[in-house]
Amino acid sequence: MKTLLMSVFIFGAAALGGCGDDSTDVDMVATLHDLSAVTGDMAKVGDFAVSPDAAGMSTLKINDYLNWCSVAVNGGAASTADPVTLTFPTGTVVNLVGDKASPTFVWGYWRGTAGDTSATHDTAKTTTVTLSGNKTVQACCPFASAPTTPCPDPT
DSSP states (O other), X not given: OHHHHHHHHHHHHHXXXXXXXXXXXXXXXXXXXXXXXXXXXXXXXXXXXXXXXXXXXXXXXXXXXGGOEEEEETTOOOBOOSSEEEEEETTOEEEEEEEXXXXXXXXXXXXXXXXXXXXXXXXXXEEEEEOSSOEEXXXXXXXXXXXXXXXXXXX
16 A cells, blocks of 8 residues: 555656746655655655655566576576566666576576676576666576577577
8 A cells, every 4th residue: 555655646746847936846856855754665765755666676587498498696596487477676786597408408597687698608507697777687507419509699
């Protein structure tokens, strides 16, 4: 309920901001500032109280090409799910561990990680991605019989 209430107030402040009535803007800022003192679970950005699920969050999408890799995020259980979409505070460094999902495949590479700096991409099984905004990462585990076959671009 607090998130909905804050969303209504933030929307109202944004809507009124373009009306040219400075007194309304100041009153809305004061109202938001007063609400931030009451709502302890809200993050405070400047004078505005903002719901933590609405501000400062980034989305990490992990594409596991055809579910051929096993991927663990931040020490969690490994999974072959595709895609996986997770939300973290912007600026978070996310730890990724990848490996082949079965003997049919070999570990290939990551795309979109901190180590993805060359044409061969990031071949380390353990890597990181820093969420400076929304990001897509791909895990690629080609067939063991054709280990140099690249995965298509992530979607």
